[in-house]
Amino acid sequence: MHLFYSRDFSQNNPVLDEKESHHAIHVLRLQRNDSIAISDGAGNLFHGSIQEINKKSCVIHINEQKPLVDNSAKGFHLAVSPTKSIDRMEWMVEKCTELGIGSITFLKSRYSERKEINLAKLEAIAVSAMKQSQRTYMPALFPMIPFTEYIQRSTASIRFIACQHDSLTVDQWIKKTDKTKNNSILIGPEGGFSEEEVILALQKDTQPIALGSYRLRTETAAIAACQLMNHFTV
Amino acid sequence: MHLFYSRDFSQNNPVLDEKESHHAIHVLRLQRNDSIAISDGAGNLFHGSIQEINKKSCVIHINEQKPLVDNSAKGFHLAVSPTKSIDRMEWMVEKCTELGIGSITFLKSRYSERKEINLAKLEAIAVSAMKQSQRTYMPALFPMIPFTEYIQRSTASIRFIACQHDSLTVDQWIKKTDKTKNNSILIGPEGGFSEEEVILALQKDTQPIALGSYRLRTETAAIAACQLMNHFTV
Structure with a gap:
């Protein structure tokens, strides 16, 4: 049907x-x-x-x-600083919806070249991906806010940031997730988060994590994180 | 450098x-x-x-x-029947290279609408993704061959097919992978593999698997499989 x-x-x-x-x-x-x-x-x-x-x-x-x-709602929250190419963000939203993401916030961060995002277009892509994969959970997409504001206001119980800063390995951070709570991962733009942004996040109880041994593009990191969260915590 | x-x-x-x-x-x-x-x-x-x-x-x-x-070489082999849209295959090759795939064969299967593939273009995308992610392993991309020929000739020690046929769950099939051997996953086109193709594969020691509880697009299934293989078997 x-x-x-x-x-x-x-x-x-x-x-x-x-x-x-x-x-x-x-x-x-x-x-x-x-x-x-x-x-x-x-x-x-x-x-x-x-x-x-x-x-x-x-x-x-x-x-x-x-x-x-659909228990995707219990899935996780992604806070991502968008790539310059909007195509890559559109694919990310499509794939993360298929893989069962809870919600996405777009972050305005120091090294992100994109300062605006067309939420209506991304929402249409998410609706289409939700239907295509026979899911019934539509991820919430939140408007772009500055990185510092996100860090001050985030209510996620468990918060990770993908960075090079004495990071936890995948096995280590997966053990720290809690499927009964809100888990959130912050992923930077092409140039990564700035040193100041990472330090601010770490001061606010955010744990530094790695998503593997190699450098991943922003949207690949988001999809990889989503698949790991989906497999281990849902 | x-x-x-x-x-x-x-x-x-x-x-x-x-x-x-x-x-x-x-x-x-x-x-x-x-x-x-x-x-x-x-x-x-x-x-x-x-x-x-x-x-x-x-x-x-x-x-x-x-x-x-780069131990991606020990990673896994993907045999995929291409989607109608070549964009989706290009993204798949880029993402799978970033995530560390060993090799990819393109399959001509009953319900695949695409009968040709431009290997040179896909190879250029893989080279670019390899360099971008600072990897040193370039996945081998093999020309398109008919599904039945692939099944007859495949030398993979452990072979899985993504289908609806009493499939093993992710946890079950991950346990059956062996990081010292060649593991391969077959993924169908938009319309899936035909009943005859699935039966032929099962007769030739291929195990039916699922990649999660929801329907994934061809390229999403490939990326999800690659990320799971990458995490569990490398």
């Missing part, structure tokens, strides 16, 4: 937005009363049928909630 | 090919007697200097072989 996503689950009858609605009616040519599967993006899957077809939306009638919960 | 790659280590004085030579002389503006680091693509790192600058090549004099060996 085709899987759809609705952000609008506030009422009993979720609504498909313009894009999802277009896909249902004009691409798949579904009609009134046709059955669909629908995710609320919070890990829940519902079975329902199309009740009302409007010009730019569809109203769904829910018949059944499946006891299937 | 800048890292270069030479395929031509047959003599004592390795030669940089046209592309590597262009990068050294015209981009980095290196000159005769300048020091460089050079990899033979087989896991070995050498320190040397530029001895001779020709129009389309450079001859290097080796001063020292570093006792550093």
Whole structure:
């Protein structure tokens, strides 16, 4: 059955937005009363049928909630300073969503060449990846904030930073993760985090970690961290 | 120090090919007697200097072989049926090289829409990823062959196929890998392998495996497998 996503689950009858609605009616040519599967993006899957077809939306009638919960929500939080190439960030969001990430914050850091990010486009990519991999959890994507502000405000219980600073090996930091808590990893841009940024993070209870023996690109480091978190902590 | 790659280590004085030579002389503006680091693509790192600058090549004099060996060579073999979009295969080659893959064979399988692959372009991407991640092992990329031929001819000691067929979980198949042997994983195209292909593989001592609880795209499955192999078996 085709899987759809609705952000609008506030009422009993979720609504498909313009894009999802277009896909249902004009691409798949579904009609009134046709059955669909629908995710609320919070890990829940519902079975329902199309009740009302409007010009730019569809109203769904829910018949059944499946006891299937995507536990990606318990996954981890990535705080990443974006690469210059937005393509690399788009791939990262797609792959991390497929692999089950909890949420992503974009960081404005000293050596990052990209100062803005188009969240709406990245969200559309995440929705598509979520549906494609038959997941029901939609990762939260947070707007870009300065590195120092993130460090001051982060509420993650366990926080790691990928750097060269007496880092814990993968085996060591995996043992320090806790699947019942919020685990977060900070990953720098092409030029890495600055010395001042790393020191600030370490002062605020962030542990320095490595993601392997070799230098990884920003987006590869994010995907590698996501796969390790996914395997060991979910 | 800048890292270069030479395929031509047959003599004592390795030669940089046209592309590597262009990068050294015209981009980095290196000159005769300048020091460089050079990899033979087989896991070995050498320190040397530029001895001779020709129009389309450079001859290097080796001063020292570093006792550093990239053990990716012991990593694993991926046999993958390419996606329709060549972009996705290019990203896969880049990421798998960064994460330390041993070799890749491209498979012509029943449901794969792509019947040809430009190996030269993928090799250039792998060289670039190898240098970027400061590795010295260049994965071997093998030309496309039919699935049935691969299964008949494969000499891998341990062979897995990603499929839905009573598959081993990640924890189960990781235990069956052996870091002293050749481990290989077969990953299908968008439509997966056909029932006949899976049955043929299983008859030839290939074990069915899963790469997680959710459906992954071809290139994501390859990257996830590579990261797991890299972590557990190298």
